[in-house]
Amino acid sequence: MARIMAVSKMRHFEVVFDVRTLDHIAAIDRKYHSLIRREIEDRLVFEPDAPTRNRKPLTRGTVMGDTWEVRCGPSNSFRIFYDVHRDQRQVVILAIARKVGNALFVGKERFEP
Secondary structure (H helix, E strand, O other), X not given: OOOOOOOOOXXXXXXXXXXXXXXXXXXXXXXXXXXXXXXXXXXXXXXXXXXXXXXXXXXXXXXXXXXXXXXXXXXXXXXXXXXXXXXXXXXXXXXXXXXXXXXXXXXXXXXXO
């Protein structure tokens, strides 16, 4: 029996969390923490700057300096905002938010579109 192994030549990206994200995740129900962690691992370790249906570049600059967004969770109610440093092969998570109606909550802070 012959075995075929497929090995990806893509190098992975290191994911680094800004210290403020600790407050952001604390404001989200614990039952969603593992889901958010899994989404970060699945979507941002390889090709974090390749647009998909739920991963897109932001068209407007933000206060945090993030340039990308991933939507995840039930009804895409969570947003992960991040920046990609390709030369360092690093993804920096700058904010983790939850969307409720038209409002976006980053930690306990509310933002309107």
